[in-house]
Amino acid sequence: MTDGAVPEAAAAGLTVPPPAHPLAMLTADEIRAARAVLDAAGHLGDDVRFVSVVPEEPAKAELLAFSPGGLVDRRLRVLLLDRANGASYDTIVSVTRGAVDHFEKIDTVVSGQLPILDEEFETVQEILDADDTWRRSLARRGLDVSTVRAVPLSAGHYGYEGEAGRRIVRSFGFHQDHEQDHPWAHPVDGLVAYVDLTARTVVQVIDDELVPVPEEPGNFQDPAYTGPARTTLKPIEITQPEGVSFTVEDxxxxxxxxxxxxxxxxxxxxxxxxxxxxxxxxxxxxxxxxxxxxxxxxxxxxxxxxxxxxxxxxxxxxxxxxxxxxxxxxxxxxxxxxxxxxxxxxxxxxxxxxxxxxxxxxxxxxxxxxxxxxxxxxxxxxxxxxxxxxxxxxxxxxxxxxxxxxxxxxxxxxxxxxxxxxxxxxxxxxxxxxxxxxxxxxxxxxxxxxxxxxxxxxxxxxxFNAVDEIDAVRVPVSDKNPHGNAFGRQVxxxxxxxxxxxxxxxxxxxxxxxxxxxxxxxxxxxxxxxxxxxxxxxxxxxxxxxxxxxxxxxxxxxxxxxxxxxxxxxxxxxxxxxxxxxxxxxxxxxxxxxxxxxxxxxxxxxxxxxxxxxxxxxxxxxxxxxxxxxVGFFDRNPTLDVPRSSNSGHCHGDGQEPTCH
The missing domain is CATH 2.70.98.20 (Copper amine oxidase, catalytic domain)
Structure with missing residues (x-):
């Protein structure tokens, strides 16, 4: 589905000047323009989130044909998620023309779900903290829900009834003793929750076994845990007095x-x-x-x-x-x-x-x-x-x-x-x-x-290339290899x-x-x-x-x-x-x-x-x-023109070019 260009796109801030090259990195103005184009086309709302915005690279043939000064149609691929109902959309926006070139609702049963949002991970903590079954499982282990960090993880696909088309994550719990404590040291094992991110509900809690929560901390940033820092390492300085040998331009x-x-x-x-x-x-x-x-x-x-x-x-x-x-x-x-x-x-x-x-x-x-x-x-x-x-x-x-x-x-x-x-x-x-x-x-x-x-x-x-598989092979003793020392390669x-x-x-x-x-x-x-x-x-x-x-x-x-x-x-x-x-x-x-x-x-x-x-x-x-x-790309060693090293204090010369020694 194509929406076409939005009227008066440039005046409305829906377009940006094209980059000098089709592969130029994404800019802040391009992101703002993509948002404005989608908003003007009616595709945004209070619950719609941007899952990703990436440059839609031109076809390879176009890239190879491009020459400096050529026209660039800057297009971005934007994945959108409506958090209210889980609807997912795949869009392509031209920010040089101010147009939505493609807008498609994704069939999440067949095609899978969009990547997980940070905002959704934060929601899981709230959902689990309020769930009675989760709280009871933590109480079984002597833990208060306020001290357990939810670690929600991608669910995979296991053909479970009722999961197709729903945004599901599976979450473990990790106990955190205090704000600076690394919870990875205290896993709450034998327990996992399946969470529906759209409905904001706990689908299932599996409380399989009681395993003691490890008590020893793992706070590698804390001198009380690591001990005093060693003092034996002497400084290493890397300098290039004449600057670097490379350039970066556009x-x-x-x-x-x-x-x-x-x-x-x-x-x-x-x-x-x-x-x-x-x-x-x-x-x-x-x-x-x-x-x-x-x-x-x-x-x-x-x-x-x-x-x-x-x-x-x-x-x-x-x-x-x-x-x-x-x-x-x-x-x-x-x-x-x-x-x-x-x-x-x-x-x-x-x-x-x-x-x-x-x-x-x-x-x-x-x-x-x-x-x-x-x-x-x-x-x-x-x-x-x-x-x-x-x-x-x-x-x-x-x-x-x-x-x-x-x-x-x-x-x-x-x-x-x-x-x-x-x-x-x-x-x-x-x-x-x-x-x-x-x-x-x-x-x-x-x-x-x-x-x-x-x-x-x-x-x-x-x-236009081809691929040869190269194997080293043993050669059996024969008339051409009477002493058995030969080996070859198979292409x-x-x-x-x-x-x-x-x-x-x-x-x-x-x-x-x-x-x-x-x-x-x-x-x-x-x-x-x-x-x-x-x-x-x-x-x-x-x-x-x-x-x-x-x-x-x-x-x-x-x-x-x-x-x-x-x-x-x-x-x-x-x-x-x-x-x-x-x-x-x-x-x-x-x-x-x-x-x-x-x-x-x-x-x-x-x-x-x-x-x-x-x-x-x-x-x-x-x-x-x-x-x-x-391998055979060059006719001989391509580094014969690399000069001798001339680092002061490490080489010497006799009036001629310095010699390493």
């Missing part, structure tokens, strides 16, 4: 031979666009990745108990983790010469909110780039590696996640997630828990995974979407080469980039489990699809309470050709966490990621 980053554009939205957080590398020998910019993002993540828990079996969270599709992006602080989150970028998001009333210092960018020394001391030539050469770091941090409930993209001098790209924060806790009775670790006296932490899906819209020296072209649903295999050193069949290097080989996986476990839930259907993307390390503009999120557009089967399994059912086509790689990576006592009361950072490494 969202475009240039560093050494790299160029890219920054983006941000509340669902994916940081996005990178048009990543290219200037090949000095060829004398041209060469594309590598058209668009890169973390497109979804799921955190499935392994406790099968009656009150916890449903625990699995899609922190992007259900919670929109970009809206919880931290404001980063120099010396704490980022160290050195830092360039910060603010981002603007919409709050739940459709008003702009600026997140200060949301994106951090800096350079890091990364040790030796290359080195050789030659016996015959008498040479002794060393060069230092350096990387550009682009990152943001978000806090979703108890966990904090940092996402770091690294660009290296040699053409390598890496992505790394950093998981920290507080593990989700449970009670730990004397008889123990099979699927949890005791991390403090009487305090458990269920086994779980953190699985991320990186969406990599590849463009290796052009838009398998992945030709269709069904063939390209793959698992990593560390025993075979498996990597995937994204190649351009139409472009060769000087040796006649197709130019390429290798996706190098860590190969840690994918989703461990049973094939029949609800989360397996809903998070099918996490069952494979690799999926490859033919590019389509509307295929953005691997678990589907609406994840909250969706029955499953959306996203990658639905798209790949067509089994489209991916050989020499415009293709997208979806890479699952992440952690399987068996919590340790050392993870309590706050978890040291755990890491997961992957790399994209050039």
């Amino acid at each position: 969202g475009v980053v240039r560093w050494e031979n790299w160029t890219l554009r920054l983006g941000f939205n509340v669902r994916e957080g940081l996005t990178l666009h048009h990543i290219s590398f200037r090949d000095r020998e060829m004398g041209r910019e060469r594309s590598v990745v058209h668009r890169a993002s973390i497109a979804e993540m799921v955190v499935p828990y392994a406790d099968p108990s009656p009150v916890r079996f449903w625990q699995n969270y899609f922190d992007q599709g259900e919670y929109l983790f970009g809206r919880y992006t931290n404001s980063l602080e120099l010396g704490c989150d980022c160290l050195g010469e830092i360039h910060y970028t603010d981002v603007v998001v919409a709050d739940e009333n459709g008003e702009p909110r600026t997140i200060r210092n949301a994106i951090c960018m800096h350079e890091e020394d990364y040790g030796v780039l290359w080195k050789h001391s030659d016996l015959f030539a008498g040479s002794n050469e060393t060069r230092r590696q350096r990387r550009l770091v682009i990152s943001f941090f978000t806090t979703v409930g108890n966990y904090d996640y940092g996402f770091y993209w690294y660009l290296y001098l040699d053409g390598t790209i890496e992505c790394e997630s950093k998981a920290t924060g507080v593990v989700f806790t449970s009670g730990y009775p004397e008889q123990g828990r099979e699927f949890a670790t005791e991390i403090a006296p009487g305090l458990g932490a269920p086994f779980h995974q953190h699985l991320f899906s990186a969406r990599l819209d590849m463009a290796v020296d052009g838009q 398998t072209r992945l030709r269709s979407e069904q063939e390209a649903q793959r698992q990593a295999d560390g025993s075979r050193g498996r990597v995937w080469h994204v190649v351009n069949p139409d472009v060769t290097n000087r040796l006649g080989q197709p130019v390429g980039y290798a996706l190098v996986p860590e190969g840690l476990p994918t989703l461990l839930a049973d094939d029949s489990a609800s989360v397996t259907s809903r998070a099918a993307f996490a069952t494979r390390h690799l999926w490859v699809t033919r590019h389509a503009d509307d295929e953005r999120y691997p678990a589907g557009d609406l994840v909250n309470q969706h029955p499953g089967g959306a996203g990658l399994p639905a798209w790949t059912a067509a089994d489209r050709s991916i050989d020499g086509e415009d293709i997208v790689l979806w890479h699952t990576f992440g952690l399987t966490h068996f919590p340790r006592p050392e993870d309590w009361p706050v978890m040291p950072v755990d890491y997961a990621g992957f790399a994209l490494k050039p």
